[in-house]
Amino acid sequence: MTAGCILIVLFQTFSGWVLFVSAMTLTLIAARISTSRLLRVSKRLRYIFLALLILFAWQTPGTLLIPRWGGWSPTLDGLRLAVEHGLRLLDVAALVAMLMQFLQPEEWIAGLYALASPLRLIGLVPERFAVRMHLVLQHVSNGERRDWRAWLDDTVGYNIDGVWALRTPAMLDICLIVTMLIACLGWLLCHG
Secondary structure: OHHHHHHHHHHOOOOHHHHHHHHHHHHHHHHHHOHHHHHHHHHHHHHHHHHHHHHHHHHOOOOEOOHHHHHHOOEHHHHHHHHHHHHHHHHHHHHHHHHHHHOOHHHHHHHHHHHHHHHHHHOOOHHHHHHHHHHHHHHHHHOOOOOHHHHHOOOOOOOOOOOOOOOOOOHHHHHHHHHHHHHHHHHHHHHO
């Protein structure tokens, strides 16, 4: 879980060929390991991909793709930005699909709770985050399609009993987390 979170941060620093290769590599690995989960995650993100394309391609100033269309034409600079951010989102989608393949929802919650625990120092409550994450994962895993009006229904109940079993990280876990954080910081300082 920690490695996944660190990779998501690192994806934001990638550009050019590094971004393209990472997106294609992770997508191929995710397609091989968990095709159905990758398709499900990508399907849920299709409108975000479309929004990225529209917002960047038509709202970014630059060289017009089709000059005779004038203001109705997308720009080359906008299309480049849309592809760049789309590849970053594809990196994250592939990573999430792989994590979904190998981790049970309870493990997701326990891992994110452990990662969020230091936020207690600044006054945040990690238990609230864990319960919210459980509700999201419960809804996503049910796979039921509901009308948007159902979200407004207060009578819908959620079961949060026995949601997760927290464990104290072992010394090896802490050493790996610190090593990954140092590597991430080194990458950010060198390439940031």
